[in-house]
Every structure is written in C-alpha cells, then in structure tokens.
Amino acid sequence: METVVVGVDNSDASTRAVEFAVERARHNDWKVVLVHVVPWSPYSFQTASENEHRHREKERELAAATEQVLVPMARIAEDGGVPHSEVVRHGKPSDTITDVARETGAVHVIVGRTGDGGLREAVFGSVASRLVQHAHLPVTVVP
Template sequence: MSAVFLVGVDSSAASSRAAVFVTERARAERAAVVVAHVVPWSPFGATTTEENERRHPTREAELARGKRDIAAPAAEAIRVVGVDVQAVVRHGHPAQTLCDLAEEHEVTQLVVGRTGETRLRAALFGSVPSSLVQISPVPVTVVP
C-alpha cells in the first residue's frame, strides 16, 4: 500500500508550513496527499432560531468558502510539484474529523501545524494537535 498523507489546513501560517512539509515528504516518498479543512461545528452547539432557519445556505457557503479560500489553493500548491492531491472540506470537531478523514482515505500519516497556544488557552480550550496526538489512528507530525 502506498503512503497517503493527510494535512489539516486553515488560514494560519503554521498550517502553510505544514503544507510545505507535506509537499516535500510526499514528493520524496511518491505519496498521495489529502488536504483537509475542517469548519468547527458541533451537533450540540447552541444556535438561535434565525441561525437554524438559515443553516442550510450558511453551511453551503461555509463549505464553498473553505474550499475556495483555504483547501483548494493549498491543494493547488501541492499539485504543481506533481504530487497526487485531493481537497476536502467538512464540518465537525477539528481533531475528530481529521481522524475520521484519515480512516476514510486510508491515510498513513497525519500532519498539522502547531497552533502555539499558551498554556492557559490550551488548558481551557485544548488544541487540535494535542487532541490529535491522543486520538489519531495513524502517526501524527506536528510542524512548528
């Protein structure tokens, strides 16, 4: 089975570094890449009546924006160096969703950028890389 890397991207500089890292590794190992952007969302989140009414078009817009502004450009930058790549955008809990995608795409390694949370913020809200390390089904690389 050939290697498949999954890289989580958002609009941060750290995630761009993760994408660069993945590009180099994938080229060296002739691996395929899945570029994933997760729109934070919880099925148990509090919403208002107006938000519910407009949820469907809002969700479509979020997916389209995630694809157009984040996932697609990142994927394009990887594709130009000749690596087989696909872009995915999905709603959900970021770490959990990356793990789900890793299983769905039979990924061999997960790569994310370091979010650089302060200790306090990480203690209060957690961080995607630290939860990933705990729950990922495959090895995780955190790019500083």
C-alpha cells in the same frame, strides 16, 4: 501509493505543514489529502429562525473555506507535482481529521503546530495536541 492527511487552516503553520508533506510525498510516493474543518457542533443551541437558515449558511461556509483555504494549499501540492485531493467538512477539527484519515486509509497525519483557533484553542487545547493524544496513526506536528 500510501495516503497522508494534512490538516489545514489559514495559518502560516498550516502552509509549512503542507510544504513539509509535499516534500516528503515526492520522495515517498504519497498521495496528499488536504483537510479543512469548519468548526461546528450539531449540539449548539440555536433559535428556530437560525435553524431554518443553517443549511444555506453551512453551504456558504464550505464554499468560502474551499476558495480561501483549500485552493491556495492545493496549489502548493500542484506546484510540487504530487497527487492530491481536498476535503472540507463541518465538525470538531481533531475528530474530523481523524475520520478523514480513517476513511482514506491514510498512514500518517500532518498538521501545523499553531493554527487560527484563537483563545478558545489556547484554553482548551490545540487541534495538534488532541490529534497527538487520540489519533489511531502517527501524527507529525510541524513548527
């Protein structure tokens, strides 16, 4: 059984990407790995006080992302009857999605065209754009 990674966030485009992946997974006997990345850089500048609380805050962010993003997306896969798993991590979204694809032996990445990245992504480029340019495997961008 081949694996396909689907990058997800809290956007309508992400929901469409999961629906697209689930439909194809049913026909192609794929396992779907849903990946949500909480943007974070280990190189960000923080005060000593912030560093003391960062671990707890990261754990809270992961739990919130699981509940608010991954659980609803996993329901789509469950309703579609396809095997799936969920991954939530901190990092740079495009790099982390690629890392998970490599770790799981995925043969394909699927993402929505627009996500909830906001102005920063509009100025510096989208996750989908970075994946298309730098991923080591095929990437499908769902409008």
